[in-house]
Amino acid sequence: MDEEIPNLSRLLVGLPNWSRGTIRFEALQGGLLNRVYRIRCGSQRAILKYSPPHVASQPAIALSPGRNAQEARLLRALAPGGELNPLRRDEIFTPRILAHRPEHSLLLIEDLGDRLNAAQALASGQDIGPAMRALGSFLARLHERRLDPFSKRLRYPEMSAARRNLGYGRVARLLLELEPKLCRVLEQWGQRATETQLCLTMGDLWPPSVRPVATGVELLDWELANLAHPALDLGHWLAHLWMLNQRFHADLVASAAAAFLHGYGPIREDISSEISMQAGYEILMRNLGPFAQQPCQRPMIEMGMALLAGKACILDEFRDRSLIDAG
Ligand SMILES: Nc1ncnc2c1ncn2[C@@H]1O[C@H](COP(=O)(O)OP(=O)(O)OP(=O)(O)O)[C@@H](O)[C@H]1O
Numbered sequence: 367m368d369e370e371i372p373n374l375s376r377l378l379v380g381l382p383n384w385s386r387g388t389i390r391f392e393a394l395q396g397g398l399l400n401r402v403y404r405i406r407c408g409s410q411r412a413i414l415k416y417s418p419p420h421v422a423s424q425p426a427i428a429l430s431p432g433r434n435a436q437e438a439r440l441l442r443a444l445a446p447g448g449e450l451n452p453l454r455r456d457e458i459f460t461p462r463i464l465a466h467r468p469e470h471s472l473l474l475i476e477d478l479g480d481r482l483n484a485a486q487a488l489a490s491g492q493d494i495g496p497a498m499r500a501l502g503s504f505l506a507r508l509h510e511r512r513l514d515p516f517s518k519r520l521r522y523p524e525m526s527a528a529r530r531n532l533g534y535g536r537v538a539r540l541l542l543e544l545e546p547k548l549c550r551v552l553e554q555w556g557q558r559a560t561e562t563q564l565c566l567t568m569g570d571l572w573p574p575s576v577r578p579v580a581t582g583v584e585l586l587d588w589e590l591a592n593l594a595h596p597a598l599d600l601g602h603w604l605a606h607l608w609m610l611n612q613r614f615h616a617d618l619v620a621s622a623a624a625a626f627l628h629g630y631g632p633i634r635e636d637i638s639s640e641i642s643m644q645a646g647y648e649i650l651m652r653n654l655g656p657f658a659q660q661p662c663q664r665p666m667i668e669m670g671m672a673l674l675a676g677k678a679c680i681l682d683e684f685r686d687r688s689l690i691d692a693g
C-alpha cells in the first residue's frame with residue numbers, strides 16, 4: 367500500500383465489517399490528480415480517493431488538497447435528500463459517500479464497478495446517444511443553478527487560481543513559442559474563465575468521468591466543481607468529443623455530440639466564442655501542456671489554435687448534424 371496514505375484505519379472505523387478483516391488495495395488507473403484505489407475487505411468493496419497536496423502524477427506541482435472536501439460536498443448534494451438531487455432525474459448516477467476524513471484528504475465512496483467510459487464505449491462501437499442526451503439535459507439543469515445561496519457555498523476560489531496558473535497559464539507559456547499573439551488571448555480567457563461566476567459547473571467533463579449506462583450516465587469525479595462560466599463545461603466536453611472524432615467511428619461521435627447538444631437545448635449565440643476558446647484551450651492542454659497524454663499531434667494543435675483565434679467554431683463542427691437530428 368502507498369505509504370503516503372495516512373490514517374486509513376481511522377477512516378474505516380464505524381464501517382460494518384471493515385475494521386476487522388485484511389484490506390486489499392488495487393491502484394486504479396485513469397486519474398492524474400489523486401491516488402485512487404479499489405479496496406476490498408471480505409465481500410465488501412469501495413473506492414478510496416486520497417488527494418495529496420500536489421498533483422499525484424506530478425509531485426512537483428502543488429495543488430489544494432481541499433479538492434477532496436469539494437468532491438464530498440458535491441456528492442452529498444447529489445445524493446438522495448441533497449440540494450442537487452432533483453437535478454438527476456433518474457438519469458445521472460453518482461457514487462454514495464461511505465466515509466470522509468477531510469483532515470486526511472481521504473474519501474471513501476461506493477464502488478460503481480468497472481464500466482466502459484464514454485471514449486471506450488465509442489471505441490467499441492457503442493451508440494451512446496441516449497446517455498449523451500441525458501448528460502446534456504442534466505448539464506443544462508446544473509447550469510441553471512445560478513447564484514442561489516446553496517450554489518454560492520460551492521465557490522472554490524483556490525481551485526480557480528490553480529486552474530489559472532497550472533492550466534491556462536502553462537499552456538499560454540507554451541504558446542509563446544508557437545504563436546505569441548494567441549498567448550495573450552489565452553491568458554485573457556484564462557483570467558475570465560476562472561473569475562466569472564455565472565453558474566454551477568461540473569468542471570471535469572472528460573471521458574474518464576463520463577460512463578454511459580442504459581438509462582443515462584454515471585458521472586464520476588466532482589472535485590473541480592465550481593461557480594464558473596458555463597462555457598467551461600461545454601467547451602471542455604465538446605473538445606473531447608472533437609478529439610475522439612479524429613480517432614474513431616466519426617458517425618457515432620457526431621451523433622453523440624448531436625444528442626448532447628440537443629439534450630442541452632439552445633445555447634446563447636453570445637457565448638459561442640467562449641465555448642470555442644475553452645475547447646481550443648482544452649485541445650492544446652491535452653496535446654501540449656502538462657497533462658498532454660499523447661505525442662504532440664499537429665492537426666490537433668492547429669485546431670486548438672484556430673479555435674482560440676476565432677477562426678473556427680467548435681459548435682459548427684457539430685451543429686449541422688444536431689439540427690438534422692433535432693429536426
Ligand atoms: N465510484 C467509482 N466506482 C468505480 N470506479 C471508479 C469510481 N471512482 C473512480 N473510479 C475509477 O477510478 C478512475 C480514477 O478516478 P477519478 O477520475 O475520480 O480520479 P482523479 O484522480 O480525480 O482523476 P483526474 O485526474 O481526472 O482528476 C476513474 O476513471 C474510474 O475508472
Ligand SMILES: [Mg+2]
Nearest residue numbers: 399570587589
Ligand atoms: Mg479528478
